[in-house]
Amino acid sequence: MPRPRTFDQTAVIDAAVGAFWQGGLGATSVDDVLHATGLARSSMYSSFGGKNDILQAAISRYVDRQIVELEQAFRGRSLHEALESIFLEIARHNSDGKGCLLINSVNELRGADVAVIQTVRAGFARMAKHMAELVKQVQPHRADSACVAAEIIGAIAGLRTLQKTGLPPALVREAARRFARNIAES
Amino acid sequence: MPRPRTFDQTAVIDAAVGAFWQGGLGATSVDDVLHATGLARSSMYSSFGGKNDILQAAISRYVDRQIVELEQAFRGRSLHEALESIFLEIARHNSDGKGCLLINSVNELRGADVAVIQTVRAGFARMAKHMAELVKQVQPHRADSACVAAEIIGAIAGLRTLQKTGLPPALVREAARRFARNIAES
DNA sequence: GGAGTTTTGTACCATCGAGTCCAAAATAGG
DNA sequence: CCTATTTTGGACTCGATGGTACAAAACTCC
Numbered sequence: 328m329p330r331p332r333t334f335d336q337t338a339v340i341d342a343a344v345g346a347f348w349q350g351g352l353g354a355t356s357v358d359d360v361l362h363a364t365g366l367a368r369s370s371m372y373s374s375f376g377g378k379n380d381i382l383q384a385a386i387s388r389y390v391d392r393q394i395v396e397l398e399q400a401f402r403g404r405s406l407h408e409a410l411e412s413i414f415l416e417i418a419r420h421n422s423d424g425k426g427c428l429l430i431n432s433v434n435e436l437r438g439a440d441v442a443v444i445q446t447v448r449a450g451f452a453r454m455a456k457h458m459a460e461l462v463k464q465v466q467p468h469r470a471d472s473a474c475v476a477a478e479i480i481g482a483i484a485g486l487r488t489l490q491k492t493g494l495p496p497a498l499v500r501e502a503a504r505r506f507a508r509n510i511a512e513s
Numbered sequence: 514m515p516r517p518r519t520f521d522q523t524a525v526i527d528a529a530v531g532a533f534w535q536g537g538l539g540a541t542s543v544d545d546v547l548h549a550t551g552l553a554r555s556s557m558y559s560s561f562g563g564k565n566d567i568l569q570a571a572i573s574r575y576v577d578r579q580i581v582e583l584e585q586a587f588r589g590r591s592l593h594e595a596l597e598s599i600f601l602e603i604a605r606h607n608s609d610g611k612g613c614l615l616i617n618s619v620n621e622l623r624g625a626d627v628a629v630i631q632t633v634r635a636g637f638a639r640m641a642k643h644m645a646e647l648v649k650q651v652q653p654h655r656a657d658s659a660c661v662a663a664e665i666i667g668a669i670a671g672l673r674t675l676q677k678t679g680l681p682p683a684l685v686r687e688a689a690r691r692f693a694r695n696i697a698e699s
Numbered sequence: 700g701g702a703g704t705t706t707t708g709t710a711c712c713a714t715c716g717a718g719t720c721c722a723a724a725a726t727a728g729g
Numbered sequence: 730c731c732t733a734t735t736t737t738g739g740a741c742t743c744g745a746t747g748g749t750a751c752a753a754a755a756c757t758c759c
Binding site for chain 1: 536537539540553610616617618619620621622623624633634637638641657659660663666667668669670671672674675677678679680684685688690691694695696699
């Protein structure tokens with residue numbers, strides 16, 4: 328008897344990812360998300376809850392997608408090739424300025440809702456776990472894959488920040504190349 | 514004839530640095546800054562201008578102080594020693610969660626005032642220039658000191674982000690050690 | 700001590716953001 | 730076709746925030 332929902336849940340979350348990715352956690356208002364998703368205020372609040380809830384859904388979904396991309400970057404490549412591919416890809420997009428939603432989020436966590444903080448941290452934990460597995464898979468002899476994974480994530484975060492500093496793109500690109508070489512060779 | 518200012522300009526800016534550092538660029542309200550500095554609304558607006566103006570003053574002042582600390586960290590040390598000192602110092606403070614004001618700021622720049630963006634970027638340019646000079650001073654044979662400087666700043670930014678991810682502190686510390694070793698040896 | 704100028708405290712305004720409420724619309728089953 | 734149930738749209742509340750206005754206080758110079 329109930330009137331069915333007229334929108335696609337995952338499509339809405341994907342649109343929300345776009346909105347938060349573009350505008351940032353704090354600066355993106357519920358109205359912005361509403362406009363991006365196309366649904367009405369009431370539908371949003373009745374289907375998801377408050378802003379924090381859709382934010383968490385968006386972050387989780389982003390991490391899912393990101394992990395898929397991560398595994399693709401490692402497929403059939405050496406560690407050095409994979410890292411150089413990932414790092415240079417980051418260094419290339421220097422104009423869009425969106426960066427990585429997860430990294431942007433962790434840098435805007437101060438004073439945020441506890442549940443949101445936990446969602447973001449859980450996202451990083453998942454990323455680190457998958458990264459460590461991929462490292463171990465590509466270089467089975469390593470006993471310190473977890474440390475290398477942390478180092479890689481740190482390098483990615485560093486490059487994404489470097490990207491926003493306005494330093495010459497050539498410098499950022501060279502830093503990316505060095506990070507890839509240093510980590511793979513260490 | 515004019516009534517003189519009863520507050521110390523630089524002390525006020527230092528207090529503002531503390532407020533923005535603690536609370537973040539966007540989340541810190543003018544009232545927060547007022548409370549931290551102790552002066553009244555009118556004094557703030559008549560002496561500095563709007564929120565963006567005091568924000569810029571705070572960022573510039575923070576960079577000044579940070580550059581002094583940077584030079585201290587390099588004094589009488591090898592590159593590897595200096596980097597390990599800086600990186601491990603960052604990795605140690607994992608509970609305060611304040612990070613670095615400049616890096617926090619660059620991650621909150623989306624949609625910000627153009628003048629603020631320029632101030633932040635100018636801060637990074639100054640940091641990069643000083644870092645390159647220090648590298649060149651410690652390892653005169655290097656021709657690529659600017660690249661190494663960018664790499665170091667990237668590593669610092671990465672570590673500061675890593676710090677906020679909730680990953681195990683031991684992992685962050687190990688990543689710091691690796692960054693120092695990799696960069697110094699490359 | 701007085702006058703003129705500047706600071707300072709407070710009240711105020713306009714705007715915007717999150718979240719709520721309620722009536723109208725839409726749909727499945729009888 | 731009618732009813733029960735749910736979604737949908739929009740109006741609304743309430744608080745916070747950046748910024749302004751203005752009168753009272755404070756200080757220097759004459």
